Amino acid sequence: MKLPLEQVEWVTKLAYVDLTDAEKAEYAEKLSAVLGYIDELQQVDTNTVDETMQITNLSNVMDGDYVRKSEIGREEFLKRAPMSERGYIKVKSVFKR
Amino acid sequence: MDIQEAEKLGIEKAVAESLKIIHDKKDLNAVLAINDEAVSGQGLADKGSGRLNVPYICKDNIVTLELPTTAGSKMLEGFVSPYEATVVTRLREAGAVMVGKSNLDEFAMGSSTENSAYGVTKNPVDESRVPGGSSGGSASAVASGMVPFALGSDTGGSIRQPASFCGVVGLMPTYGRVSRYGLIAMASSLDRIGPITTTVRDASKVLQVIAGRDEHDGTTVDIPVPAYEEFLDGDVKGLKIGVPKEYFGEGVDAGVAEAVRVAINKLKDAGAEIIEISLPYSKYALATYYILQPAEVSANLGRYDRVRYGYSHNSQSPITNNQNGAGGLIENYFATRAEGFGAEVKRRIMLGTYTLSAGFRDAYYDKAQRVRTLIKQDFDKAFEKVDVIVTPTTPTTAFKIGEKINDPLSMYKADLLTTPASLAGLPAISVPCGEADGLPVGLQIMGKQFDEPTILKVADAYEKLR
Numbered sequence: 088m089k090l091p092l093e094q095v096e097w098v099t100k101l102a103y104v105d106l107t108d109a110e111k112a113e114y115a116e117k118l119s120a121v122l123g124y125i126d127e128l129q130q131v132d133t134n135t136v137d138e139t140m141q142i143t144n145l146s147n148v149m150d151g152d153y154v155r156k157s158e159i160g161r162e163e164f165l166k167r168a169p170m171s172e173r174g175y176i177k178v179k180s181v182f183k184r
Numbered sequence: 185m186d187i188q189e190a191e192k193l194g195i196e197k198a199v200a201e202s203l204k205i206i207h208d209k210k211d212l213n214a215v216l217a218i219n220d221e222a223v224s225g226q227g228l229a230d231k232g233s234g235r236l237n238v239p240y241i242c243k244d245n246i247v248t249l250e251l252p253t254t255a256g257s258k259m260l261e262g263f264v265s266p267y268e269a270t271v272v273t274r275l276r277e278a279g280a281v282m283v284g285k286s287n288l289d290e291f292a293m294g295s296s297t298e299n300s301a302y303g304v305t306k307n308p309v310d311e312s313r314v315p316g317g318s319s320g321g322s323a324s325a326v327a328s329g330m331v332p333f334a335l336g337s338d339t340g341g342s343i344r345q346p347a348s349f350c351g352v353v354g355l356m357p358t359y360g361r362v363s364r365y366g367l368i369a370m371a372s373s374l375d376r377i378g379p380i381t382t383t384v385r386d387a388s389k390v391l392q393v394i395a396g397r398d399e400h401d402g403t404t405v406d407i408p409v410p411a412y413e414e415f416l417d418g419d420v421k422g423l424k425i426g427v428p429k430e431y432f433g434e435g436v437d438a439g440v441a442e443a444v445r446v447a448i449n450k451l452k453d454a455g456a457e458i459i460e461i462s463l464p465y466s467k468y469a470l471a472t473y474y475i476l477q478p479a480e481v482s483a484n485l486g487r488y489d490r491v492r493y494g495y496s497h498n499s500q501s502p503i504t505n506n507q508n509g510a511g512g513l514i515e516n517y518f519a520t521r522a523e524g525f526g527a528e529v530k531r532r533i534m535l536g537t538y539t540l541s542a543g544f545r546d547a548y549y550d551k552a553q554r555v556r557t558l559i560k561q562d563f564d565k566a567f568e569k570v571d572v573i574v575t576p577t578t579p580t581t582a583f584k585i586g587e588k589i590n591d592p593l594s595m596y597k598a599d600l601l602t603t604p605a606s607l608a609g610l611p612a613i614s615v616p617c618g619e620a621d622g623l624p625v626g627l628q629i630m631g632k633q634f635d636e637p638t639i640l641k642v643a644d645a646y647e648k649l650r
Contacts, residue, residue, distance in 0.1 A: 095534070102482060102537040103489075103514075104530055105522035118535055120593050125471040125539075125548070131555050138553030139560055141373045141403070142609030142633070143360040148402035163266040167493040178491050179513040 089119045187386045190238040190332045195281060202239040202283050205330045212306045214315075214324035215284040216244050217251040222283050236393050237279035241325045241334040244285040245292050245318075245368040246377065248272055251282070255368045256290040256300040256318075259524035260494050269366020270401065271335060271377055271394045278393045283331065286321030290526045291485065292337055292370045294318050295345055295598035298589050299528040306585070307350055309624060313582040316346030316598075322380045323350040333381045333390050337367055339374045340473050341578075341602025344614040347380050348577035348626025351616045353643070354380045355387040358611040358634045360405040362391075363398035371480035372403075374473075374606050384615060384644040388412035391636060407634055415637040416644040421455030423642065426570030428463040431601050436579045439620030444576045447617040447627045450649045451574075451642070459570050463562040466604045468555050473603040474596055475539050475552035482536030485529070490520045531592060560608040567632050572642050575601055577614040577626030605630045615643045617650065 095115045099106050106114065161174065170177035190198040199222050206215050222239070242248060245255045247265035254260045272282065289299040297305045297320025307315040308328035315324040319336030323346035326334050336343040338356040347354025355378045362377045369375060379390035395409045427448060432441045452458045488494060491513075525533070539548035566573060579600050588595040605612040610630050617627035627646065631639035 094538075098534050098538050098541070101541060102533050103486070103517045103521055104525065104533060105518040106530070110527075110530070114531060114534055117531060117592050118538070121474060121535060121596070122538075124593055125475050125552075128468055128471050128475070128551055128555055129547070131465075131468060131551075131558065133551060133554035133558065136554050136557040136561070138550060139557040139607075140553060141359075142560070143403055143405050145360070145403065145405065150399070150402075159266045164492070167263070167266070169490055169494075176492055179516050181513050 090115045090122065185329060185332050186382050187236070187238050187332045187389055195237045195279070199239045199281050199283060202331050205328070206284055206325075209328050209330065212308060212311070212324050212328060213303050214286055214305045214321040214328065214330065215241060216254060216287050216302055216321070217285040219251055219283050221250070222281050233278050235278040236275065236389060238332050239281045239283045240275065241284045241286045241322060241331045242272065242282050243288055243319050243322050243334070243336050245288055245337060245370075246272065246335060247366045247368065248282060248285065251285050253285065253368070254302070255292070256288045256302060257524065257526065257529070258301045259488050259490070263494055267366065270363040270398045272366065274394050280393075284325070286319070286325055286334055288321055289318035290529050291368065291481070292318040292339060292342055293481070293528050293532055295341065295595055296583070296585075296588065297321060297346075298585065299526055301526055304585055307582050309351055310582065312584055313623070314349065314585050316349035316578075316582065318342040319354075319380065320346045323347050323352055323354065326350070326380050326382060327352045333379050333386055335377060336380050338376050338378055338606070339371050340477060340606050341599040343378045343380060344577050344602050344612060344626065344628060345598060347614045348616075349582040349624065351624030352380055352382055353384055353387050353613065353615050354378065355391060355613045356605070356611060357391060357395065357636060359609040360403055361611070361634065361636070362394050363401040363404050365398055365400035369484040371477040372484060373480060374477060384613070384640055384647050385413065385416055387613065388416060388640050405634070410637055412637060412640055415641040417641070418645045418648050420451055420642060420645045423456045423572070424459055424570040425451060425456050425642070426459050426461040426566050426573040428461050428466065428566070428573060428575060430463055430466050431575035435597065435600055436576060437581070437620060440576045440578070440580060440625050443618040443620050443625040444574075444627055447646060448574055451646055454645065454649055461566045461570060461573070463566060463604065465555065465558040465562045469559055469604040469607055470596065470600050472552045472555045472559065472607060473599065474535075475548050476556065476607075478532040478536030479540045479549050480536070482533045482540065485525075485533055488521065488524065489517050490524065494524070528592070556607050559604055563604070563608045563610060571631075571638055573630045575628045575630070577601060577628040581620050581623035581625060601628065609633060611636050611639055613639050613643045615647060617646070
């Protein structure tokens with residue numbers, strides 16, 4: 088089941104990853120191989136079972152609702168941000184001018 | 185050196201010795217960042233409770249304060265975490281000293297450590313071969329004597345398989361036994377942290393320190409941590425060992441299967457009862473895993489956009505060019521992620537995005553979660569009759585560097601025998617059990633949920649018989 092190129096392009100948009108034309112062709116082929124392999128699951132009769140999302144059977148594990156000092160301060164965040172200005176993390180514009 | 189030998193040396197000598205070996209064996213490329221400050225004699229002997237007063241190496245997808253955390257990726261080059269993982273805190277409180285961060289497949293994706301952005305790690309047993317992955321650096325470090333233990337992480341086999349390839353012990357605890365707080369997330373319903381050591385007793389010692397409920401990780405279970413070493417009495421009389429035929433068949437090297445059968449016979453001679461069992465749905469485990477894991481990966485890696493972190497402040501760095509380039513925020517995401525991620529990571533993000541997307545989710549993701557239930561049920565049924573299940577850890581011995589890197593599907597098949605326990609949430613340990621063609625073979629022992637005591641007991645007993 089070979090992935091058509093348009094499908095690969097559509098997935099790159101969903102995944103927010105640019106691929107070169109060579110990469111798109113290569114991934115189309117390699118992903119098709121993997122998809123062919125995982126397609127074998129279609130033969131399995133799963134009508135009698137539910138999904139297993141996790142195996143701990145824990146649910147709604149909450150943290151306490153209390154105020155406490157943050158472990159990480161503003162300076163620590165700013166140190167690691169690529170661009171910052173006047174105490175804010177700077178990002179490129181969302182709206183085109 | 186094992187933990188006892190390292191403790192006899194005293195922490196300062198052990199750390200100095202460890203750092204010397206790490207520097208001497210630089211060409212293995214097992215260690216990405218070395219903590220040379222660790223030996224500065226700041227009263228190391230006074231630190232911690234002394235329960236585990238030894239040097240260790242931490243896989244580089246576990247965040248630490250004293251050394252950078254790269255996850256083997258350019259995306260986090262030079263990144264120093266503002267917080268540390270719970271396992272690291274616990275080890276420090278027990279007196280352990282981190283001397284380095286080990287190499288891994290990028291974001292823990294791979295079975296050979298060839299996917300690291302910082303070069304492949306060599307297998308100390310045969311340097312033309314891979315150490316396995318993704319915890320290849322950790323396994324190589326322990327196998328070459330750098331440290332008595334290293335931390336690894338296991339999602340589909342990433343502790344057990346490299347341990348098997350390098351001839352050392354690798355323990356994957358039950359999901360929820362050890363906190364994932366500070367482990368860079370790959371597949372959140374499958375990831376686990378565990379120790380790589382030279383002996384089973386040492387694996388028990390490390391597990392003792394790192395296991396237990398953590399308020400920072402809501403998926404850790406509030407079950408008391410037993411005194412693991414007390415179970416290592418070498419007695420397997422009457423213990424029921426299940427041997428599933430599906431794990432010795434197609435795809436498994438004859439030499440590997442033979443070495444494992446010899447090991448099983450040794451356990452039988454020591455009084456264990458060997459029971460042939462069947463786990464029919466295990467044959468779908470690899471396919472199931474390669475739907476679920478990339479899907480979770482595609483969600484977890486969505487955070488890497490170099491807006492808040494993951495950036496080299498060196499403005500000459502080529503991968504930061506786009507920050508000042510044309511285009512807005514969205515274009516920046518596309519370009520940053522294209523540059524910062526390696527090929528395998530991009531492939532898995534693509535695969536996961538595809539299988540979760542509209543129109544495909546039911547056929548792939550939901551289907552896989554149901555097959556996961558069937559795989560788990562096989563184990564539940566088997567554990568009504570047996571105490572542990574024993575198989576080879578990997579279908580082959582360590583392959584040559586470069587052999588499988590161009591064929592992802594062939595690489596994925598290295599996880600054939602380790603993914604079932606991952607999906608079922610069970611604990612599993614790999615212990616060295618002889619050789620095939622001069623290369624180490626691993627014996628995998630799987631147990632019931634939270635039954636690390638029994639798998640450690642059997643592994644330790646086998647180690648004594650070997």
